[in-house]
Amino acid sequence: EVQLVESGGGLVQPGGSLRLSCAASGFTFSSYWMHWVRQAPGKGLVWVSRINSDGSSTSYADSVKGRFTISRDNAKNTLYLQMNSLRAEDTAVYYCARGRGLRGYFDLWGRGTLVTVSS
């Protein structure tokens, strides 16, 4: 089955760190650019970061630049998001998504993992 499964979310204090993982299966992971998209409770979708197929190129939204790091392990079919210096406004469901087309629209989504930043 073609799917993405996120893990690693949870409750973290402001200023803390968390690493999210996204396990891919059912398709050739190493052929696709991958993305993280987040959604704060009751709010809309916000693109966070992307990484190209071999991991050599990354891009970030201004709101997370310098605090978040996207990476991937194609041997393990896994995407990561290292989140440091977390703020209350980072509270959201984080989705990993498979990218298609120039820069990316998203044709496959995981179910998401909830990150809550609170003291």
Place this chain on the structure above:
Amino acid sequence: EIVLTQSPGTLSLSPGERATLSCRASQSVSSSYLAWYQQKPGQAPRLLIYGASSRATGIPDRFSGSGSGTDFTLTISRLEPEDFAVYYCQQYGSSALTFGGGTKVEIK
């Protein structure tokens, strides 16, 4: 950054009616690199349309997309009960990918 403005915020319609959702960009979206997604409560978004007018795999033909430049439209020709959801547009023509704020299609 390209800002996408969706209207209306909420659309109240009955099953069988036609739904017309608008997405307006703050600047031209190159090569019509615009997508539409459907999201139901507690679920991940689902891709409906890419390239402004191409239906994704498995999407019924009652969903159609149109537009270019700064004005785009998603049309649902006859609403089915499962179509009541929130719809988002997204542009991928610029390096900073952006989404619209969403349109909720609710049962009247």
